[in-house]
Amino acid sequence: MYRKSAAAVAAAMLVAGAAGAQVSTPATPRVGSPVISSPVGPPDEAPLTETQTLVPRDGPLPAMLSLEQALDEAEARSPTIIAAQARVEAAEARIRQAGYRVNPDLSIEIENFLGTGELSGLRQTEATVSLNQRLDLGGRRRARIAVAGATLASERLRLAIARADLAQSVRQQFARAVSARERLRIAQENEANAREVARVAGVLVAEGRDPPLRAVRARSAAAQASAELEAARAEEVSARGTLASLFGVVEPPAGVVGELLAPPPQSVDPRLSLEIRLAEAERARAESEVTAQLAQGRLDPAVGLGVRHVRETGDFALVGGISLPLQVFDRNQGNIAAARAEVRSAEATLANASASVAARARNAAIAVEAAEARVEALEGAGVPEAAEALRLAQLSYREGRASLLELLDAQNASRTAQLALVDARLSLANAIAELGRVAAQ
Incomplete structure (x- = not known):
């Protein structure tokens, strides 16, 4: 399925990790909806085009929600994105304020x-x-503008991180909702099979071909399947509700449509991850703060x-x-010393982020490859063979050549294989979402 792409991603990460972690701070991150940016400068040198204010979308969600729609709705509705966007706007306003002369x-x-x-x-x-x-012979105004510009760069990266985190959460929760939908389908099929077995067992007992204990066992299995169906229904409703909560919406969609899996990103460079870029921006902000405090002195x-x-x-x-x-x-001796200490702290944070992101990317690529192997094994042999064994057991039981216990065992084996495939696909979807989060820039 995606084994080759996952191996390529892992190889790309090893090459990127060996190249080091020195990265320049980007001007404007892009994750999700675009952010309008402009050159940073004082009001009398260059006009500042503000970030467009994000107006949250209201109204009900689409009745049947796809992954693309879920990502769009989350971007347009999420309170987390609204808050991060407001912090960017505040940072832009502080740039204007910093540019004014005394x-x-x-x-x-x-x-x-x-x-x-x-x-x-x-x-x-x-x-x-x-x-x-x-x-202003000491350069205080210029230093204020530099600090405000560095702060704006950090806030824009935090907005990009909020969007990337939200996209990951939506992808993972959508995968859980699809998984719950598939579990509900399996539970419905299992309950229908169990009721049919109980009916056939009752007929065989009435004809004297099976002892009454077999009918009791079949009815017990049917009751258990019915209870599992109700639990699956509750889980499916809960998964849709949790997905809607990511959008700040109380009423969940009627259902989710689409498949569970999506292809993993083709390349991942940990050095360009949002966390490292934010750490770089924070270091630049700390350095500009040192310059500002020196100017104050x-x-x-x-x-x-x-x-x-x-x-x-x-x-x-x-x-x-x-x-x-x-x-x-x-x-201003104290503030200068404090600003220099903040630079050392930012450098340590950058070093920690570089190691953490590299490990996170490597682990995500390994998880994708392992989940792919599990899905391929279940799709290729596990589920088809269990389904064929169940079909033969049903025929044999109707013809009296297999016992009820053999039929129930075949049903349980088929259901277990199908649920294992659903779990494997969910694990793969979560691993791909994690890898995509690391790859977000």
Whole structure:
């Protein structure tokens, strides 16, 4: 089935793992719906096109839900995606805020009024109106923009991770819903077979060909099959309800359509995984924070220019000034040290993410290959041979050449083989979903 593709994926991962884990931070991740992005810059240098606000979809789900529809509905409805999208929008707004320059100060100063003697009243007042502007010689504005841009890159990657996690959850839960549907089908067939066996056993007992104990045993097996059918119905309803909860919807779809399996991704490069890219972005953000804190520790003078009016003579004059903070006690030493420590923490997180993602990808590829082998074995021999044995046992029992116990054993063997195939396909679907999650970029 997919054995060759899984082996190719495993080989590609080994090559990628040997190449190391140095990855550049991407500009814009893409998983699921596109995110509109633009060059990061201050408002007076480059306009920032905001991410489109995601309006959650409402209304009922499609009555019969396919996997493609489930992925689309989850993307359009999930509260998790809405929250992550809002955090991206907040980060974009902070970029705009970081790009604004410091506002100038307007000051009005009146001197020599309400004094004594010649300074009594307002006869010799001097009024000064001045405008003061703090100069950004230390690069604080540029550093703020860099921090905000790095934060936006991280939030966009977190949005991509939220979409990838949601897609994996939808694929796995959809597989569980399909598996529950197949279990219900098997339970319905088993219950129908058990009722038919009980009917035939009753006829044979009535004709004196079988002892009454055989009819009791057949009715017991039919009752057990009926109980298993009710449990399968409940499991199928629960699986559809859990799938709908991923969309933030209470009312589940009437059913799911489509097959359980999907082909695995053709190539997986752990170095390009979302977790490593996020760790890279967080390291870049920490480094930009160091630059910002260093800029906060530099001296930024403020200059002012104003007009003074002397009431006594009616003359006007210009006044100018410069002020400079004296960094006697606070030179931002603590914040600089903290920012540098955050860089070391981000580097350690990146190293841990590189090892974790490589192991996760390798394990997922191995799980896909093992599940494929199990599915192939059951599809090729296990289920067909069990079905043929059941058919022969039913014919033999009707002709009186096989006992009831032999027929019940054949039924149990066939049902067990079918359920094992459903479990194997579910395991394969989960492994493929995990491998696809690692491959998401």
